[in-house]
Structure formats: C-alpha cells, structure tokens
Amino acid sequence: MTAPRTHRLGLGWLAALTLAALLAPAAAQAEFGIAPSSFLAKTHATVPLAQAVNPFPVYQREVDIGAIAAAPSLIQAGAHPDATASFRLVESTPGASDDNAKDVEVALPAGFVGDPEAVPACTRADFSGAFSPGTSGSCSPVSQVGVASFELNEGGGGTYPVYRIAATTGSPASFGIPIFGIAGIVLNPRLRSDGDYGLTVVTSDINGQPYGLRRSSLTFWGVPADPSHDPERWLGGGDGDWGAGSGLAPRPFLSNPGYCDSGPLDTTISLDSWQAPGQWLPVNPLDPAYRSSAPAPGGCGSLRFGGLAAPAGLSFQPAVRRADTPSGYDARLTLPYNENPGTLANPTLRDSVVKLPPGVVIDPAAASGLGACSPRQIGFLGSGFPLPAPLHFDERPVSCPDSAKIGTVEVRTPLLDHPLTGAVYLAEQGDNPFGSLLAIYLAIEDPATGIVVKLAGRVVADPADGDLTARFEDNPELPFTELALHFFGGPQAPLVNPQVCGAKTTATELTAWSAPYTPAIVVSDSFTIDGGANGSTCLASVAAAPNAPSFEAGTVTPIAGAYSPFVLQISREDGSQRLRGLNLTLPPGLSGKLAGVPFCSEAAIRRAESMTRPGDGARELASPSCPPGSRLGRVSVAAGAGPGPVHVPGTVYLAGPYKGAPLSLVTVVPALAGPFDLGVVTVRAALEVDPASAQIRVLSDPLPQILEGIPLDLRQLRINLDRSDFSLNPTSCARMSLAGGLLGTDSVAALSSPFQVGACRALGFEPRLRLSLKGGTARDDNPALTATLTQTAGQSNIARVSVALPHSEFLDQAHIGTICTRIQFAAEVCPPASIYGHARAITPLLDQPLEGPVYLRSSSHPLPDLVAALHGQVDIVLDGRIDAVRGGIRTTFSTVPDVPVSKFVLRMRGGKRGLLVNSTSICNATKRATVQARGQNGVAHDFAPLLQAQCSKRD
Template sequence: MLALIALATLALLGLTSSASAAGMEIEPGTARVTTSTSQAGAHPDVVVEFRIAPDDTGERPVGSAHTTVVELPPGLIGNPTNFASCSMQDVVRMMNATGPNQDACPREAAVGFADLDVRFPLAPAAGLKTWRQRIFRITTNPDEPAVFGTSILSLPIRMIASVRSDGDYGLTITAPRLHESAMLRHFRGTFWGVPADHQGGGADATMGDGSSILPPSRDGWRFGGRLPGAQRKPFMTNPGYCPGTPLGAGISASAWAEPAAFSPVAIAPIGPITGCEKLEFEPQIAVAPENGDAGQPSGYRVDLTVPQTNEADVLATPNLKDAVVRLPQGVALSAPVANGLQSCTDAQLAIDSKQPETCPDASKIGTVEIDSPLLDEHMQGSIYTGEQLSGDPESGAMYRLFLTAYEAGVRIKLRGAISVDRSTGQITATFDDNPQLPFARLTLRLKSGDRAVLVNPQACGTHTTDATLTSWGGQSKSPFAQFGLDRNCAGGGFAPSFTAGADNAGAGESPSFHLRVTRGDGEQGLSTIETTLPAGLLAHIGDIPLCGDAEAAAGTCSAASKIGSTTVGVGTGRKPLYLPQSGKAPTAVYLGGPYKGAPYSLVIVVPAQAGPFDLGTVVVRAALFIDQATTQVTVKADPLPAIVGGVPLNYRDVRVAIDKPAFMVNPTSCDVKSVTGSLGSTGGSAVAASSRFQVGDCGTLPFKPKLTLRVGERGKTGNRRMPPLDVTLSMSRGQANNRGVRVTLPRAFNSRLRVINDACSLEEFHAGQAGCKQVGTAVAKTPLLQEPLLGRAFFVKHPERRLPDLMVALQGQGSASLVKVNLTGKVVIPRNLSLRTNFDTVPDVPIDSFTLSLQGGKNGVIGNIGNICSAKVKRGLKAGVVFTGQSGKRVSRQQKMTVVGCGKATGKKKAAGKKKAAGKKRAAKNAAKKVAKR
C-alpha cells in the first residue's frame, strides 16, 4: 500500500490538485502553541499545532497548502548551533531508504518530530494518513539563519526559521512550497527543549494506523529515550520576560490557488510566562580609547558582555532590554568629526524593513560586531550618524546613532539616543527596547584619526564609565568600566599667535582690517580677546544703522548693519573644523549699539552648522571703547563660549575681517604703530599680543587747513573790553589730519587771570565737569559721524604746568551720544606777554570743521588793550598760526583777525544787528542745553 501511495505521489509531482481552492483558513480553535513549562528561561518542549479548515464535505482540506507560517512570540527561541545538521536530500533519502543512506542524518541532528495528517486527492485509496517523522536541523543557504526539515515519501518539507527584523524580532517558522499533491489537513510539530533526552530509544515512529513508517532494518531509531553519549544541550528556550499576561503566537497559511493570499492570522495564546525573578543577569561593560593621549581625538571601543549559559538544566540569561551608558566627563564629541560627515535618515535606515539600510557611506562612524549563540558566525555591521531631529543636545534627538548588523539572514537595526550635557559635554547613550535575542558580546568601534568621533579628557589618570543595564526579566545592574590616560599629561602652556593689519596701507585710504589669533594643539584653550587699534584707524560709524540689543541677542541683525565676517577653526587634532562650511549659513560681524558702557559694539554671529548638524547660532558681543584723548578704539570681546550644543569647541583659529567697502579709514600718520591685544586662556593665563602696523605715502596727502578768527560782539567790542573770540578750523576731505594747532594772539589781547585762576582740577574735569566753570563752547563736524559733536570749554589745572590748560569736552549726538573726545590746549604766555594756546595732541581724526567759541563779557577769557575798533589797530590784528599735520607737514601763517561789533548801528542796520545777535545767542543757548543734558 505504501509503495502505491509513493508511486502515485511521485506521478503527481508538478500537477495541480482539483481540490485546491482559494480562501484557505486555519480551522477556528485548532491553533495552539504549548510549552512543557512556563518557567522563564527554561528549556521546554514546544508543540505547535493547527488544522486547515475543511471543505463543505468536512472530510478534506479546502485546498492544498502552499505555505504555512508560524510566528512565535519574541523571546521564545531555538538554538540550532548546538546540534549537527544534514542536507535536505539526505533527509528525503533517509526517510525512505532501506539501503546505505539510512544513516545519512546523524541522530544528533534531530530536534523534534512532526505529526502530519495528509490526504492525496488523486489516490483516494490512500485515504487520510497520519505521518510521524523526525525533524532535523538542515544545512542552510547563505541568507538563512536556521532550517529544519522532514519528509513524507520523498516529498521534502523544509521549515525556515527567520527573525522578524521588520518588527518585534521574534522567530517566524515558514514552510514554503509544500507539495501540491499532498493536501495538509493537520500539523502537530514538537520541538524538543533538550533533544538529547529524546534522540535515543523509545517507541517506534509509526503512522496513525499503527503501522511503522520505518523499514525493519531501521527499528533501532526510536523516539523517547536519551541518546547515549550525547551532550545535553538546550534547543528551545522560554522568553526571559514575564508580562503577567499570556503571550501569543500567530499561525496562517496560503493555498496554491493564491500563494500570496494568506489566511487571517489565528492567534494561539502561550503562557503566561512566570518566574523571571529566578533569572540571573550579570552584564559587564568595557570602554577604552584607542590611544592614551589626554585631550586628543581617539577611536573608542565599547564592549558589552552578557554571559550566556548553554546548560540544559540552567535557566537562560534574560535578554538585554534597556542600556544606558554614561561616558566619563571629559570624553566628548570631537568637532572635526563633522568634516565631510553626512547623516542617515530614518527612511534610509528603514527600521521596519528587512532590506539593507541605504545610509550614505559618509554617515558611517564606526563598526558593530555581535556574537550571538544562535548563529555560527559573528554578526557584522555599521554605526551611522542619525538625522538630527531636535536642537536640544540633552533631548537625545539632536545626536542619534543607528546600529545595524547582519549575518545569515538575521538583520538587526537599532536606534540610539545620545544625550549631551549642554554645560559639560558629558555623553549619555541610551538604547531602549532592544530585541529579545541573546548575545554574548556586542562590540562597537568608533572611528579614529583626525575625524574621530570622540576626544579624550584633558586630564590624565583614571576615568570611569557608568552604565545602567536592564533585562527583559526586570533585573537592573550598574556595571562600570575604567581606563587610564598616561600621555600628554603635562597640561599645555599658552602661547597663541596674534596678527592684525590692513590690506591697504595707503594713508587715509579705506582698507579692510583683518585680525587672526591661532593656538597650538594641546595648549590651554582660548577664552578672551581684547584688541586696541592704532591711533587713526577709525571707521565711518555714522553711515551704518546700528543693530539693536534684541536683534543682537538673537543674531538677527539687519544686513545693513553688517560690516564684516569671521572664520573660526575649532577642535583638537591636526585638522580642525572650520566655520562657516561651504553651503552653510555665512558668518557675519555687525555694528551694534551701546554695550557694557561702550558707545558701540560688534555683534559677531556664527551659525554653528557643520556636516549634518545645526547647533544653532552663536552670538558673541564685543564692546567698542573709544579713548577720549586719542580716539583709539579698544575692542573687548565677551568670553568665547567653550561648549556649543554640548560640543567643546577648543578654538584653534579665530579670524575677523572688517571688510565693508568705504567703512574703515587709515591713519594719515606714517609713524610706526601697533595693533595690541591681550589674550586669555581657559586656564586663567593671559598674554600680551602685538602686531606691527604702519601706513605709507603720507607725504602725498595735501595739507591745507583754513582758520578764521572772529573777535567781538556788539556791546563787547571797544577800548579795554572783554570781547568773545570765535576760532573756526575747516578742512576739505582727502587731506592729512591735524596733529597740532598753535594760535598766538596779537599783543592787543591779554588773558584775564581772574578767570584763568578759577580753573577746576583735572579730577573734576574727568568726573563730569560739575565743579568746573564753562568758558566757551565748541562744535566739531567729522565725516565719521552723522551729527556733530558738541562740547564745552573749561580751564583745568594740570599738575605739570604753571598755567591751566584750555580743555574742550566734546560729546556726540544721537546714536553717537556716548562718544566723548577731550581736546587739550596748553596755555602759554611768552616773554612778549602775548597769549598762546597750543593744541599739540589733536587725534588723527578727519574733520570737516571745528569751531571754538570763547565767551566775552565779565566772565570773558581775554581782554583787549586799546581800541581794537580803530582802523589802525584793526589792520594790525594778526594771529600767529602754526598747523602741524599728522603727515609731518607744517603750515605757518599770520592770520588776520576779523573784528565785529564796532560803532553804533541805526535804522535797518541796527535792527539787523540785533536780530543777528539774538539768533546767535539762541543758538549758543541751545548748544549749551544739549551739552548740559549729558
């Protein structure tokens, strides 16, 4: 009878059964998965059972099954590596052999047995038979993790075990392309927990009708007893997870009529699993840099070990669920890693797909190796930089790691969150809900070299990594690992390089100004930069709208306020990261308003965009102080941010370019000068810096100052009166600036010592002139500011001179209201008793005009001897004037003085004079009010 069945079966290979039909289903209530014990981590016999729903007759399946699928719950696994294997061909020959192939498969390859109810529709005499056959471990193809097989009369049944890499990482057992001529009605497969306990003697394997399925010569092959000499190694293992509710397996099938159309999944409950508290979980961690140089970029190796047991009578180790690893403080992200780095998107990772990831090669930052007891070979894979999803470094979504690994059809894809302390840069890596698959060791190797991911701590000594590792069984352990650094331990000095200068050295020209500070690798970090420009190197500030405080804080200044840019090189190692990077947002330097007591400021905006990361916008303010005597500009920058986005910057190269066209203006003095500075380190060190500065071609600049002297006022001009004096200096643009102006009045005028002797002290003058008596006013117009500077004149006692100085305190108006400039005129009375004032320290500043008005009357500064209204005296009123240019040119002349206010006016002339005098008086009062509002 068996031979007839076999012949009929062989004759039907490749034919379509008339009973095949669509709409195959698992018969309700027949899907069952049972385990011989519910103890977590134990090694039970696992029985999988289901029936194919019958047709209308109720006698046979509704169709021929093409594929059956059993989806076991996560954590319920089988370990095939403990057992021998044989080929599917040997299984087929062995199950039907009476000759030399009867022992083709070793007994150690048997891992269970199957009961199959099968009907052969074209051999009705065969009826519905129950076949009991061994299940063997079968040799696999390259992309198959494990295969099990059996046979019915030369018809192979191949069961492929795979991991659901696109889901919960549970095991799926798929039996594809079952033979169409054998209609499966009922399947009951038993997978042994410890196969050695069943591979020996016991009852014969039989058919359902009691007849033996083995030839008489094979009766020694029996189930049920222990195989003598066989090692007792576990095959099936319960989950190490006790959720308190039953787990579920899913079973489905498809028919030959529609192989791709699977029946609804029938759920077979399992459990619940109990006894997780009995499981042992003792993971270990090791973290070590590739080199022991403090403060240098380094590759890192991380080993996570979860010891596994392979004993039949010992509960298995629960699988790792959550891992939190805190690297030592000082181990930080290395900025240069962003050079050329790309990121991998979630779509490219395709974590819900069994297909390989498509991450760019430029996003790979390391390798992965996983040693799993379920596979004969190590899994190999890659570490990728995940796409940034947040601007918060502590969120875990700003920096992400993707881990992938593959071997023999098993593909692992994990997403990790990297949280970085925004203040210290300490790194915490978190991987939650890891697959319920066992591994003995997981090794991560982060790349090394100039673009290493991590940088070593700055200090030598022992550094400790802490971890919190939690199993699916609920156990939580806190192992730690230590490594030492023993090179480059001395701690760097601080000897930065400083260069500064203009790209156009022509006197009075409009240059671009460049400053650069560099620091050697291994030195203390750069923290502060203070720079003083040479006298005469100024800017057309009045032409630029100022960036407000709110905009400055946000780094959103108007483009109209931009005056330059900056370049910043950061990071340790031989190849720093430079910002801005090509294709990223540019940096900018803006002119800002008052800041920390200074009249102006620089707003330096650096978008921290590098590689795939956007760490936000870094804004550094720098106060611009203007010396009141020399007008030299001192730039005091706020401390540079040491960490941005949790990444230590370690400044190596800072460059600032003030290159707005026609903004800067060179001195008109060719004296050798310097750009000086003070540079501070993160370790508290400070060094002075200086860079030579000199312009040329000063002699080619014209120098033709014009001066007018006007003395008198109606009612204050005449014999022995105290007339007012107005002195106006005017300059056309493009000339050398004044360095000194000396005016010697004719002997017809003398000083009023009473007024001069009322001079205030130098301290009172610098304290705001509250205790000083005003003797005049001043107005200065410069092309560098939109509005003129207004000022008041005072006599101020100087400890080094016999006579008080005539000092003028000028102050800007409008947006320049905090600009203050003091001019000092040294008063001298030569032997001929004339009155001389010498302004010999005039700043190298371009001016359009400067007017000094000394008041007359009872508080007047000068008096006249004789009647200056007489024609003869008028003709002789000439002042000796000497001009000295910043270029070194000197101009001397006898300047005629204009006398006004003589004679009596009548009629229209008198009325016009009064009107003019009243207007002048009002203007003077208004100017005085503006100055008084300071």
C-alpha cells in the first residue's frame, strides 16, 4: 500500500484563515464576507515581526504582512518554511466589518499538514487561564507554534501567541489563540475523508465578543523551537511580554509538499453568520475572494525517498510455516520520517505494488462463510476525480458485514501520539472501484481524532498460477512511519502456503509522490516453509508429492437387479498431488436406464462451456443450460486447503456421443462460493461401452485446476446419480470392483473399490425360447430359422446359453461362403456376403431396440463363429461358437452381458444362403432342441423347446 505525501504546511495556518470568524459582532450591515484581493496564503523564510512603540506588549509587535508579501515564496519540496495567511473582512462602513461569523471552514490543499507532535500541547486549563479575566494561568512558551495579529472594529487589536493545545475530542489536533482577558479562539482541523484527504479546519457556533474583527494575519513557524523565534515567543499570561527560549530540540512543524507535479495549490475559506445561519459563503465556490493559490513545490529531485540512516523496510511472515496449509500472514511496512530541521523532509508514499511469494495464493476454503463489502457499505462515492485522490469515499463509519472482514490494519503516524486501527475487508466481486474480481478495502476509524481513512487496493491473481499482486495507488498524502496488516489465519484463512518447502520472498515496489524526480525503491522480505502439510515430510517439488487418494464407490442399495442411486467419492489430503483427471471401469452389470432420458444437446453443452466469465455461475443457476429431463444426479466438489474445504454443488446430465464413445456425462458446476462467482465449470466424460460385456468405462476430460487466477485445489469429488430408476444393479453376486486411475500432478494413482450385491438367489430365472423353421421341410432343404428368446422382468439376466438343434438340422457347409475376418470385423468392414442373418434385442434400458446383421466370422475353432453385431444407442456383439454335438449343430454364447433383455430375436436366412440343411423330413416326427441356460445368479435352467416347422397335412 502507498503512504500519503507529507505536505505538512501548517495546521496552524488554518488559524489565520479562520481568525476573522472567531472574533465577533459589529452591528449587522448590508454585506458580509471576505474582502476581494485580501486573502493571502504564502510559505516563506522567517520574517521578523514589525515593532511599534506602545506601552502594551501586545501592541509592540505585528505580523509584517508587507514584508512577507514582498519576500520570495519558499517552495522547495520538503523544506520547512514559515507560513503566513492574511485577510480582511468586507467593510460597508469604513472601520467596521459586517455581520457576525457563526461557522467557519477552511480547506487546505491536499498534502498540507502539520506535525503537532513537534511541540507539547498546552493543557486546556492553562489555555483558559491565559485569556480569562482574573486568572493567572498561561501556556508555556514551548507550546507556541506561531503568532497572530488582527485589527478590531473599534480600533483595537494586537498580536498574540498561537499555541498547540490539548485536542478536542474528535479532532486530530487543536490550536488556540488567547486574546488576553477577552476570548480564547480554538481551531479544530478535520480530515476530508470524503475527498482528497486534505485538512479542513472547523470553528463552529462562534460566541459573540465585545469587539468585531476587521483584519487578521497569522504566521506559523516551520520549526517552532528554532532560536530565531525566541524574540517572538510570549512568556506569561495577560501580563506577560515578548522574548523567551523554547528549550526543546528543534523539530519541524511544517514541511512543504513533495508532489512537484501538483500544479498550483489552492486554499479556500467558507463561512456563515449568526444573522443568516446555514447560508454559506461563497455562493460561487470559484469566487476568487475566497481562494488563495500557492505555487506548486519544486526541487523534488533533491528529496530522498527511503533514506540511508533509516531505510524503508518490509516484513511479511506467515503464522504457520507448513506447506499447503492455510495460514495467517502479518505484513509490516516501515518508512523513514526525517525530524532533522536542517534537511529536507522525506516524500510520502504514493503507490505500492506488493508481489507475494510464488505459491502464496488464495485458498478457496476461505469462501465458506465469507462475505463481501459493497460500495454502499464501504461508502464509495466514485472514481475519476482529479489527482491526488481519484477515488472518493464518504466520511461515515463503514457498515461492511463482519463476514467480509479478512484482517486488521494498524498505522503509526508521526502526527499523532497513538496508532490508528481498523479492518481489512474483502470487496464485492466486480462491484468495486476497479470493477475487478478481487479487491480489498482498508478502513481506519479513530473516534478520538475523528479520522476516517478508506483505501481500496486491487488484487490481481495470475491466471496461470494464481500468484498474487496487490496494488494500492494514489494513496492519501499523509505521512506514516509504519503500516501493519494482519490477515486472519485458521481453517478459513484467505491465504494458503506454497506446496513445497524452501525460502519464499515477498517484494514490494514503492513509489513516492515526488516521482519521477526520485526513483522508486524495492524492499523485500523472506521466510522459510520448513514443514509438510499435516506434519508430513517437506517436499522439494510438486512432483514429489504422494498420490494416494481415497476412493469409494457403489450403489446405496446393493440388491441384485434393483434400481439404486450410485455414489462415487474421491478424496485427497493436503500435501498430495492435485486431482487432474479420472478414468473408471464399472463392474459388469452395473448399468443405467437410458429409456426416457433425453440428451443434453450439443448446443446446450456449448452454452454451458461458454459461461466462463465471472458472474455466469448465477446465470446458469437461474437458467440451466441443460434441460431438467437430462438430469442424472448431483455432483459436489470440495476445494481448498485445510480441514474445512468449501463445497460447491453441481448437476450431472446425460449427453450423446463424445470422443468416439456412444454416450457421455456432462457435469455442470456453477462456481459459486461465498461472495465469489467464477463462472461455470463444465467437464465432460466419455462413456465407453464394452461391446462384449456391456461394461461401462468412464473417461473424464481434464479437471480444471484454476479459475480466474484462483487455484481450485480440488480435495474431494462426489457424484450421486440419484435419478429414480436409473442406476441398475447387476444380477450377479460375484465379488467385483470398481477400478480405474486418477491422474495427479505427475503420476496416475490406481483406484479400486470392492463391489458386491446380494439377494441374487431370490431372483427367478426362467427364460423361454421359441424356435421356428420356415421354408422347405424335406430332406436337403434349407429352411430359415427364427429363434425368439423372452424373459419376464425381475429375473436374473442370462450369463451363458447354448442351443443344440435336433439331429434333423445340420450345418450346410456348402453354403458357407464368405467369412468376415476378425480384422475386418474390428474395423467394421465385413463384406456383405458374410451376413447370414439378422438379430434384434429389446431391453427396458433403451428407448429403441438394438439390431444388426449376423455374420460368420473367422474363429480359432474348427467352425466359424456366429456373431450378432447389434447397433443402437450402444453397440453390442454377441459371439456364438458353432460346434457339433451328438450329430447335431450347437451354438453356444458363453458370455452374455448382465443386462435385462425382454426379447431377443435371431433370424437366420434360408434357401441358397441358408446355413441349415434338413438331414431328414422334419415333419415326420416331433423335433425338439436342447437349451442349457445359466443365469448371472448361478441358477441353471435347461429345457427342450419344440422346433416348429411349416408342415402340411401331406407331410
């Protein structure tokens, strides 16, 4: 963060500008205000008071405004000049001013501040005693910071000391002018927290006095304790006299600003009267009578920013030194403050750019319970104002929620005797002075002094690695010597330590208001991460981290053949390799019912994938890209280091073909966490279906690692496919597993979770087969065969089946022509002549049947295999081995997918392309086939269905 520039051109100067309002009434006249061309404000070298012969000491001295006006302006940046202000009020009647001033406010240029700590404060009791009739109190000469001369309407006046006095509650300092035996004038400066952070001196409800004011001149001393001022130092109260030593070591009270490119610096005055309260003058804020311009400072190249004897310093240290662990952080920036009146003051800090160590990044876990501060709550008034304060905030106390507080701030300034404290708040995403994703506010409130300071800093997270840079620019021109920030620690700390051990360095570039005439400086600090996460061994590299995630998966109700939600959970510990991708093979028979589930369209998926901008998450939540009918379940992602990662929910949808797979899953996660909306994370996973077993393999796209510069640090992935009657258990009670691999940062971790269902024996198993021949019935005829297998719902699925035709049916090898090779079959380029039939399967899991050609395919057995290639939403291959048994032909399907099939129809050609030949007339006797079926539950069912033929009565 940058610190303000030290324009410490006196708080005491304000006294001169408001003195007219502090002495009161003459009779009300027609006009009231500052006389044209009378307002002068100037910095200069010491000009002695003019002396006059008078028996009363207060009339023996007078501010020599003529000599001051003729003296050259002292505008060297950082110098410690005297400062004088002089003016007179409008006089409708010569010798008398009009109306009585009630309230006066004098606004100094931003950066003109004084160091009241240059002298001790006079107590209010001693100050009151200096002007109250009949009292003997007085302020000590050591508290004097200047002199003031004025003329009264009745011809009186005089010259009086100006003291630093004990501050009024709610003001950073107070100055008093004792008009002996008559009045005490108290000036209370306040900080313009709603603008440019300059000082405005306020005098309110001024009490009437017996004499009205005509003219005033006031000089504040640049170095009050300098011996050159001893002749003008007042000793004693109303009966005192000029001439006294200070006895203090000289310390600058005023210093010229260090901003040489500021342009002319204006001082303005405004006031109202008892006769017209609330009617402030000037009516026109540009009225030149109420404005005095001073030249811009020069010679900034002579300033030293940082200093040799007291260089700038930086400390940035974690509370916890374990890798990959949430941690609080303490930052401390120190700047020199030169109190040597013989040298130039240090310029103040304008900009700071803080680059945190690589790997110190935002912890997503911090979003749990985190709030944000809105522009209204912080009191932001707008941007685009002129330098030196482009951003404006109001003066009200902040109303940011405690949930938005991420740290504390403490500032020490040489201008006050105590530190200023406040809080660090997270700004609302996008709705902040920079329109940025990340921004913070520093809010300081000090009731004792009435000081309110609100600063905004932009935080930039590198989109590639999350490294953080904080920028505080054009900060108030106010000096400080120490700025301490404490960022909260604990499980929801906003920052997390780097993943690997070793030295980590923070670097900060500091630019003064005197730039470019003084160069920027860089300060740095280092710390060491010397322990692994959760007490583990230190890692020298990310690749060396362990990759051993925990993995659990299965159905909620593991009953054979029953529908049940499917749940999968993968978790990893802090300090382990990040989750980057997943492949998973489900157990045979664990399937899903696609019937009635529409796909999330490619257009809808593209919409979801395009919603990557901050703020898109809420839009996706309000209007999901995919239709609700495509929803299969829920996904929950846990992100962030520590014991309390943030959990972000999303939705799993069914989608169509992807990357060569017939089906896919789409997970759509609106990245909404706490006050953050990082858009939408869309991850697609291809669902490959093994054509022989119908076993499903899931291949996910890479998991995102960083969003908008915030590393996701995925800790847990939980998927719950809870759509009613979707996930279907197998009907085999064999011990199986869900197995796969998890891609980490530098390796793949094997995943395995045991899986087994029960109650298989409770399932029935009674498939039925109807066999019919169509065509010639005589010997040597080639009939067509139709085999229709049916099974009622709720039974065990078929695991294996063989069908032996009666002796009447042989394989007609003369009709075995073209055979599809295995290579051709794998490439799906079987010649049409290798097709000998057609198959069709109806399953409750799909909207449409699967169907396709039946081939003869080359085999390692003596006879070619009979292969049904079924196509549809998925592709299934049923591989049947043909052999001879007891003089007949037999086909055995030794591996049948564990999925429910309500009807399967196999049609084999007859005639010239028929593979079957009658060995005898098939109508002269009843013919039966032999079927041996085994269920997935291990139950056998053997039966002998009738072989039906188209026999006539003649046959």
